[in-house]
Amino acid sequence: MRRTLLCTPQFRALRPTKQMDFFSSLLKEATNLTVRTRFAPSPTGYLHIGGARTALFNLLFARHNKGKFVLRIEDTDVARSTEESIKAILDGMEWLGLHWDEGPFFQSRRFDLYREHAYKLLESGEAYRCYCAPEELEARREAAMKEGRPPKYDGRCRDIHEKQDKPFALRFKVPPGTTVVRDVVKGAISFDNSTIEDLVILRSDATPTYNFCVVVDDATMDITHVIRGDDHLNNTPKQILLYKALGHELPVFAHLPMILGSDKTRLSKRHGATSVMAYKEMGYLPHALINYLARLGWSHGDEEIFSMNDLIEKFTLESVGASSGVFNPEKLLWLNQHYIKATPDDELAGLVAPFFESLGLKVSGDARMAKIAGTLKERSKTLKEMAESGAFYFKDKIEYDPKAAEKFLSPDNDSLFALIIERIEPINAFNHKSLEEAFNAILAEKDLKLGKVAQPVRVALTGGTVSPGIFEMMEAMGKETVLARLNGARSHMKSLAAK
């Protein structure tokens, strides 16, 4: 599904309703209005995958159009909002490098503003006092659901004009007619207003509700493009009506398709990690997640790898797809490995160090770190995996895998090890090249294949049969450790022979 540019035959061939979508989005650019987008999470949990993508697309669109990206915390539900959540969300965005230009603004500090607007609607007759008790409403809703009727508020307080001495909420009076949502990714969608209920805009405790705050905020913060998950699509007609009642110009709407789990239901904890910070802990690079999220729902031809600058340059709302997508951890892993491989060794050393530490290994200040990371980067999908498979470098005493030791550290290899030690001990430039030369010489003298020598050495150095190439590994490990472990292996062989 691709949206086209103006003035092409394809565009003119579109139905008039579809054409409106383009006009509304292009108008903003034509009038030179500064593009302003926002990410508006509610602080009732951590920053999750879906939220992160919404934030990303908002940022990308703003940057692409040289506009501003605003962060707003929607904490009108005082009971459910927490400080920890706010921090978690900010941390997540920070880690991903999603930097906002303005904010964070807190709705909880703007209650007066919402009340003011709500009462303006009361005065103009576009809102009314509703005296129904919440419990009563709840009972009616349940009854309606049970009988298969739409659970819509019946508007029974619409015509009560005298103020009563009872607690009341303010409801918006939904006018008759049809409301059309012009959405850049979904097209034009029309809603019959009779299916929209008179929503509460101000609760009986005088706190404002979500749909109302969003409109007041987006309008007063001059948000030009509302980019959010398509779970808000059904809220949009209500909000459009509110915009109109308040006398504000409409923003451009872009509803992003949902991210689904492997069973094609909405992504949730059941599908594994959904918290952005969990990916940090699992050893993912932030840009790998960014690249993955960008490509989930958006594409640019056949390209897969995008730097942040590429994304900003190439991102348009027109090339966002309309259908929901399944989160694919496998592909994320591939991207993560790609970016690990692309990270310079010294930088990687700093990134992977905490993962070694959490394995109980002291690595801080170890000068070998960059080289070690270099030997590991082509065989690690995550930083965590990298630390696990490289743990042997830092062990004080290596433990042999019993099977590997039995097969490769048998006493008859002792003379070979003695020779290896003798040859590498005098090497001063202890590197890949000189080591390979020394081994080649031994191989030639003894008429052996590398395979016969490499595996025993590998087991002696790492304890197992899987590791980076032996020469690069020995260089990274350092002469001292290599010699110690080779000698250790000889001791092991001798103790076996003595039995």
Place this chain on the structure above:
RNA sequence: GGUCCUAUCGUCUAGAGGCCUAGGACGUGGCCCUCUCAAGGCUGAAACCCGGGUUCGAAUCCCGGUAGGACCGCCA
């Protein structure tokens, strides 16, 4: 139950009526390389949901079905 959205390989997607024998990527099979494991290279299998229409021609436009999803709060 009502409203709304969506539909191309297992997954993410390219596709703008003829460039389609449907392309790329992840994953997956095979081969090569090779000191193990990777990485890398080559190569294979794998999709237009179904039915009608419009058209000389439909993956593409329209309608209907089906399937999936979202929303229907004094939650956000």
